Amino acid sequence: MAAGPVNVYDNAIKFLMNGTLDLDSNTIKLALFASSMTVDLVNHDTFSDITGEIANGNGYITGGYTLTTKALTAITNGVKFSSDNVVWDAAGGSIPAWRYGVFYAVGTLNGIVNPLIAYFVGDSTPADVPSTTDGNSLQITCPTDGWFDIVRV
Secondary structure, three states: OEOOOEEEOHHHHHHHHOOOOOOOOOOEEEEEEOOOOOOOOOOOOEHHHOOOEOOOEOOEOOOOEEOOOOEEEEEOOEEEEEOOOEEEEOOOOOEOOEOEEEEEEOOEEOOEEOEEEEEEEOOOOOOOEOOEOOOOEEEEEOOOOOOEEEEOO
């Protein structure tokens, strides 16, 4: 499964520009949220601003998956952010259905606790991505063009 278009939170741009957020060195996680999550790209800036994370257990851990092999790669007029794919293995039951994937940085960065970076809708309908049954893997594939990019016009 590949992530849908990724939308960067307004404050994430500010955090990148003022040095609060460093995609190379900060711990970045991807967490999954149910359809009850309210998307507000302007007013939400920290992980605690959003609710509706799917339940802990059966292979999913509250707080999400820590991205590995993060990379910032030059592209025409900008840079793209990518990492290894994200995989959760359902065990002992199903990983619940979800709708949104949310990227955020872990920790207190320049006084900002767990700043939000970006989100995507897991299904293009949009509809919930069905639960992942016991013994199966939920994989979210980092697109070839990266999770997201920042370019100048």
